[in-house]
Amino acid sequence: MSDRPIILGIVGDSAAGKTTLTKGIAQVLGPENVTIICTDDYHRYDRTQRAEIGITALHPDCNYLDIMQQHLSLLRTGQAILKPIYNHTTGTFDAPEYIKPSKFVIVEGLLGYSTRAIRDSYDVKVYLAPPENLRTEWKVKRDIMKRGYTEEQVLAEMKKREGDSEDFIRPQRKFADVVVTFYLPEEDNEVNLSVRLVLRPTIPHPDFTEILSQSSDSFKPAIRLELDRDMGKPVDVLEVDSHATSEQVNELEKILCNEMPHLRGFCSTEGNSEIGKLVGTTGEILQSYPLALTQLIIAYHMIKAIQK
Numbered sequence: 001m002s003d004r005p006i007i008l009g010i011v012g013d014s015a016a017g018k019t020t021l022t023k024g025i026a027q028v029l030g031p032e033n034v035t036i037i038c039t040d041d042y043h044r045y046d047r048t049q050r051a052e053i054g055i056t057a058l059h060p061d062c063n064y065l066d067i068m069q070q071h072l073s074l075l076r077t078g079q080a081i082l083k084p085i086y087n088h089t090t091g092t093f094d095a096p097e098y099i100k101p102s103k104f105v106i107v108e109g110l111l112g113y114s115t116r117a118i119r120d121s122y123d124v125k126v127y128l129a130p131p132e133n134l135r136t137e138w139k140v141k142r143d144i145m146k147r148g149y150t151e152e153q154v155l156a157e158m159k160k161r162e163g164d165s166e167d168f169i170r171p172q173r174k175f176a177d178v179v180v181t182f183y184l185p186e187e188d189n190e191v192n193l194s195v196r197l198v199l200r201p202t203i204p205h206p207d208f209t210e211i212l213s214q215s216s217d218s219f220k221p222a223i224r225l226e227l228d229r230d231m232g233k234p235v236d237v238l239e240v241d242s243h244a245t246s247e248q249v250n251e252l253e254k255i256l257c258n259e260m261p262h263l264r265g266f267c268s269t270e271g272n273s274e275i276g277k278l279v280g281t282t283g284e285i286l287q288s289y290p291l292a293l294t295q296l297i298i299a300y301h302m303i304k305a306i307q308k
C-alpha cells in the first residue's frame with residue numbers, strides 16, 4: 001500500500017472540462033480524501049501584465065513551471081506547500097494558501113505535462129480533448145456566466161490563443177494514459193454527449209475483454225472496445241454512446257466494481273444518484289452516463305495506484 005499521496009493530472013485547454021471532471025472524480029474518491037490544485041495559480045503575470053507584454057496564459061513562459069514542479073515533488077512526498085492563488089474574477093493574485101496533501105491529489109490545468117520532471121510527478125495522466133467547436137461553445141457560455149466576459153471578448157481571446165493552443169497545449173495529448181473526448185453524436189436530434197476514451201498501454205487498464213467480445217462488424221453495441229491508433233501508436237478505445245441504457249452501463253460498472261470493491265457504492269446498480277451529474281453551461285443540472293463511467297474508470301486507476 002502506498003503511504004504517499006496518489007497524484008492525478010488532468011490537462012486540457014481552457015473550458016475543455018477539467019474542473020467538471022475533477023469535481024466528479026473527487027466525489028467518487030470522497031471529497032475529504034482529495035486535494036485539488038489548479039495550475040492557473042502558477043501564472044507568472046496577472047491579466048494586465050499579460051496584455052501589456054502581449055503573452056497568453058497558455059505560453060510556458062507565462063507560468064512558473066519550475067515552482068509548479070517543486071510543489072508537485074513536495075506534494076508527492078506528502079509535504080505541505082504554500083501555493084499562490086490566481087483569482088479569475090479580478091485577474092490578479094490573492095494571498096497564498098497553505099496546502100497539506102490528502103490521500104489523493106488532483107492537479108488540473110493547461111500545462112501540466114509540458115516538462116519531463118512535471119510529468120514524472122503523476123501516477124495517472126488524463127488529457128481532455130473535446131472537439132474544438134464544443135470547447136468554444138463551453139468556453140463562451142462559461143466565461144459569460146462565470147467570468148464576466150462578452151461573447152465577442154471570448155471569441156477574440158480564443159483567436160489570440162490559437163497559436164499557443166496548437167504549439168503548447170495540444171502536443172501534451174501524447175503524454176496521457178487516458179485521453180477523454182466528450183462529443184455530440186452526429187445522429188439527428190441527439191442532445192446528449194457520448195464519450196471516447198483512448199486507453200494507452202502506459203498503465204494497466206481494467207479487463208474489458210468481455211466488452212470486446214460483444215462487438216462484431218455487423219453489430220455495434222452502445223458500449224464497445226475497439227483497437228485503433230492515436231498519434232500513430234496502437235491504443236484501445238472505449239466508446240460509450242449517449243444512448244447507452246442503464247443496463248449496458250451497469251455491465252461495465254460491474255467489471256470495475258468487482259475488481260475494486262471501494263467503487264461499489266458508486267455503481268448505479270447500488271443506486272448512487274449523484275454520479276455523472278454536472279452543472280451545464282446555463283447553470284442547469286445534467287446527468288450523463290458517459291461522464292459517470294469516465295469518473296469511475298479514472299477513480300479505478302487512482303485506487304489501483306494506492307494499492308501498489
Ligand SMILES: Nc1ncnc2c1ncn2[C@@H]1O[C@H](COP(=O)(O)OP(=O)(O)O)[C@@H](O)[C@H]1O
Pocket residue numbers: 012013014015016017018019020021138139142182193278279280281282288291
Ligand atoms: N462532460 C461534460 N458534459 C457537458 N458539459 C460539460 C462537460 N464538461 C464541461 N462541460 C461544460 O463546459 C464548461 C467548461 O467546463 P470546465 O470544467 O469549467 O472547463 P475547464 O476547467 O477545463 O476550463 C462547464 O461550465 C460545463 O458547462
Ligand SMILES: O=C(COP(=O)(O)O)[C@H](O)[C@H](O)COP(=O)(O)O
Pocket residue numbers: 013014015016018040043047057087088091109110
Ligand atoms: O485559460 C485559462 C485557464 O483557465 P480554465 O482552464 O479554467 O479556462 C484562463 O483564462 C487563464 O488562467 C487566465 O485568463 P483570464 O485573464 O481570463 O483570467
